[in-house]
Amino acid sequence: MLQATFINRRALYLRPDPGRVIVRPFKPATEPRDLNPTDKTRANHIVERVLNLDSQAAAAQLADVLENFQGRHRNLLKTFELRADEMEEALLAHTTFSEVQRQLIGAYFLHEYSFEASALFNPSIVPHPDQSGIPSGSLRFILSLRAVGEGHVSSLTFRAGTIAADGSIRVDPTARLATSPRITHRTTGPSGDEVDVVFELAPDISERVIFPLTESQSNGIEDARFVQFSDGGRTIYYATYTAYKGTAIRSELIETADFLSFRMTPLQGTAARNKGMALFPRKIDGRYAMIARQDNENLYLVYSDDLYRWEGGQPVLRPQFPWEFVQIGNCGSPIELEEGWLMLTHGVGPVRKYSIGAALLDKRDPSRVLARSREPLLRPEPSEREGYVPNVVYTCGAMTHNGQLILPYAVSDTYSNFATIEISALMRSMA
Structure with missing residues (x-):
């Protein structure tokens, strides 16, 4: 199996810090x-x-x-x-x-x-809502991460950083303190609690930690897939995540405009019963669209008129190559390119080894697969094989900047790193 030659690992290691409490x-x-x-x-x-x-x-x-x-x-x-x-x-x-x-x-x-004593992994990345005061050609970003502490309880934490015009990446220093938000409103409905929270005393985004707040989340808020969503000139950030209560999982949605105030809402419908849902960054033909994994094996395309209810769906991608024979899943929200929708995927192969690949979907009809990677773009290198869960590289979302794909990824469910990929080379590599 050949490693893609156009991947540049950046050695920006984000490791768990047991001193953050x-x-x-x-x-x-x-x-x-x-x-x-x-x-x-x-x-x-x-x-x-x-x-x-x-x-x-x-x-x-x-x-x-x-x-x-x-x-x-x-x-x-x-x-x-x-x-x-x-x-x-x-x-x-x-x-x-x-x-x-x-x-x-x-x-x-x-x-x-100590909310990240054990692991800091499965990142996603979106443009920061505040792009003021940075050099021309640069982009400020927000990184979300899954933090794991005692009892394997997962929470949601953040970092900020900047991508320079030349593609170099800087992650801002982490604040010494960490803070949980205040609950401002809670509504109990037939599908569970909807919760509004706000951070009032956390000026640095790396201070903000969203710990499980409801029964459905009691054992973890896992693998948030953030996306910058555009709707009629309005921009909002959504993330699907897995709510885990120790005996059951379900998909939920978090939304924010400023990463200070958040709303967390259970998703309803047959397509929301599994994990790994990822929202497209805009509506398609007037409807919301989601990539989902409903059967623990294949990827489905689901449309809905209601952001909070998802039913049915059609399979669009199945395991095809040896590195993904066990199962495939999405690695974050599809990314809109001129060529189509770029969807990062993960594949599970022999000895439960996780690798990252990609597929290109038609921009007007995402059920049409135009191309996909025959070999993984990213797979665990020898130095990345050891950790809480060995032989895993994984991401919950990437973004583009100046012709490059900026890909934060997790290493063996323990820590996180960055890679960059030339988009033109990636397009040429897919068949």
């Missing part, structure tokens, strides 16, 4: 209440112990907590107060609290979570 609610296990309805939970016991401290001891304990953790988080006292507000059930049995007591109680019901 957010605070999460800590919920002590409750004791059996059995026959006695007056039994107290562990939470009640913790609250009582705090209230039994005299005022000086409580203030000293709170000061010690702040000395240990203040530099690791923004507005920590406010976070303690908000957590105390959520613990009202444990506080109801007690009468009055001082401000110090409430803040200290909040601290006892939080813990730090």
Whole structure:
């Protein structure tokens, strides 16, 4: 099997950093209440112990907590107060609290979570909504990444960077702090919760971490495929992702205009039951279009008049070459070129080895496959074979700039890197 010669790996390694932490609610296990309805939970016991401290001891304990953790988080006292507000059930049995007591109680019901301790992978890339102040010919971008921490829980995090006119890539330094968003609205419907969130105290995009917020996401927000979507002069960013609750998966949609406020919505319909959906960057003949994998093996084209409901679909791509005999899937939203829709794919071959390929779809009728790569564009090199899941290269989306395909990709489900590809050479390589 030949490696494509027009791939340029950039050695911009984005590796997981266990030093980046957010605070999460800590919920002590409750004791059996059995026959006695007056039994107290562990939470009640913790609250009582705090209230039994005299005022000086409580203030000293709170000061010690702040000395240990203040530099690791923004507005920590406010976070303690908000957590105390959520613990009202444990506080109801007690009468009055001082401000110090409430803040200290909040601290006892939080813990730090190292959200990217294990992995930082499966990236996608889109143009940044703010292109001001950069050199001529350059492009600022936003990179989304899947971060994995303790318990293999996946969250969504971001980086920003710039592609220069000459094709060189720079990823901005990562902020020291990390922050979760505030939930501004939650609606429970027949298909699950729709949630609106906003980041109020995270000026740097690399601070923003979207941790699972609903039951369907409780074990992970996985593999977001972001796309810059144009509709009648309006631009919005959408991403399909896999919501995983430990026993079941489903496709959901996140949308944002500024990467500060986000809405997360479950997708409905028979075509949304699997993972790996990717939205086209514009409507086709007045309808939304999606590439989906409904049967764990082939790729389907699905149209819909409703962005949040997807039914049916027709198969457009099946495994054909040895490196993809096990299954194929998409690697992000199709990219519009003069020649057609460029769709990056992943293929699984012998010994469950993942490689990245491509197909070219007709611009007017994406069900027509014009060409596809007979050999992988990118496959694990010897230095990329070791990791949490060996022998995997994977991406959730690329973009173009100055005749090049900018391809962030994950290495063995552990860390991420970049490659660039000359689009003209890529077109010549496909049959």
